[in-house]
Amino acid sequence: MSGSGIDAQCIGAHAVEYARCGWEVFPLRGKMPAFPNPHAEASPERADCKGECGLDGHGLFDATTDVAKVIDWWSRRTWNIGVRPPATMFVLDVDDMEALVRLEAEHGSLPTTLTTISGRQAGGRHFWFWHPGGPIRAKVIPKAIETKTRSGYLVMPPSIHPISGNRYRRIDAPVAKPPRWLVDLIRPPVPTLRSAPRSAALLSGPRSWGRSPADDFNAARTWAEILMPHGWTCLGNDTEADGARWAHPAATAKWSATLRHGLLFVYTTSTEFDSTDGAGTTKGYTKFRAFAVLNFHGATESERMSAATKSLIARSSL
Numbered sequence: 001m002s003g004s005g006i007d008a009q010c011i012g013a014h015a016v017e018y019a020r021c022g023w024e025v026f027p028l029r030g031k032m033p034a035f036p037n038p039h040a041e042a043s044p045e046r047a048d049c050k051g052e053c054g055l056d057g058h059g060l061f062d063a064t065t066d067v068a069k070v071i072d073w074w075s076r077r078t079w080n081i082g083v084r085p086p087a088t089m090f091v092l093d094v095d096d097m098e099a100l101v102r103l104e105a106e107h108g109s110l111p112t113t114l115t116t117i118s119g120r121q122a123g124g125r126h127f128w129f130w131h132p133g134g135p136i137r138a139k140v141i142p143k144a145i146e147t148k149t150r151s152g153y154l155v156m157p158p159s160i161h162p163i164s165g166n167r168y169r170r171i172d173a174p175v176a177k178p179p180r181w182l183v184d185l186i187r188p189p190v191p192t193l194r195s196a197p198r199s200a201a202l203l204s205g206p207r208s209w210g211r212s213p214a215d216d217f218n219a220a221r222t223w224a225e226i227l228m229p230h231g232w233t234c235l236g237n238d239t240e241a242d243g244a245r246w247a248h249p250a251a252t253a254k255w256s257a258t259l260r261h262g263l264l265f266v267y268t269t270s271t272e273f274d275s276t277d278g279a280g281t282t283k284g285y286t287k288f289r290a291f292a293v294l295n296f297h298g299a300t301e302s303e304r305m306s307a308a309t310k311s312l313i314a315r316s317s318l
């Protein structure tokens, strides 16, 4: 840690480089935002201002790609570098490498991707991935594996760890797409159908306008609600969009079904779905029909449908 002048230039040069590449950076002291909040304690601005005042001291909201500002900050002192991840990415923040090894043993290895290594002794690693879209949860395995997004920040190389004095390091590689198992792992749990607050109106009102419980079910539910509890995964960001591709849990092909005009077309014969009608034409499933197939027992599809209908009527008349 001698030659702090060299360190200052080195870290500052990297901060400028990050900003030039479009990464939003801001100064850290150790691992914490360097500048104190400029607003008086208990003032409304202290709670609400996210940098609109133009002053420094709003934590990750100070982060910027403005090179002149970055040069100004790092010409004052040897700050560490904080980066606010772009919206297109998330970071798998692994504090406990053994937890990751166990996950990889179960699911498969993480692909090579941009990785940063903490300067902490036995340092953790940050794996950068393209964001799969939609909500992801912050704590995958609390204290061992978490995710970081734009709502947080990361210490970037070549910052110096405040305790060990070691530099953060980077393993350069193109940012990778997260593997399917990882996306499944970071998705928040899907609310169960039972917990959804759709009640008596399901039958009473709409039915008098000539709509069936199945119609109401189709209008009220999402494909994500119906398929995800059964281990299906969506390959894109929008689970409900026309053209959305879905894979069933034991899929060997890349995808098993596609949404078209609000119907689910299943292409594989290895699911509960009967993918073709008697004439061999691929048929589309409504949400209710898919729900019946996935959740109710019966020798035939029509038996499942009637079991599902009974259940729906019983539930909505409560």
Ligand SMILES: [Zn+2]
Pocket (backbone or CB within 6 Å): 038, 039, 045, 049, 050, 051, 052, 053, 054, 055, 058
């Ligand atoms: Zn402010």
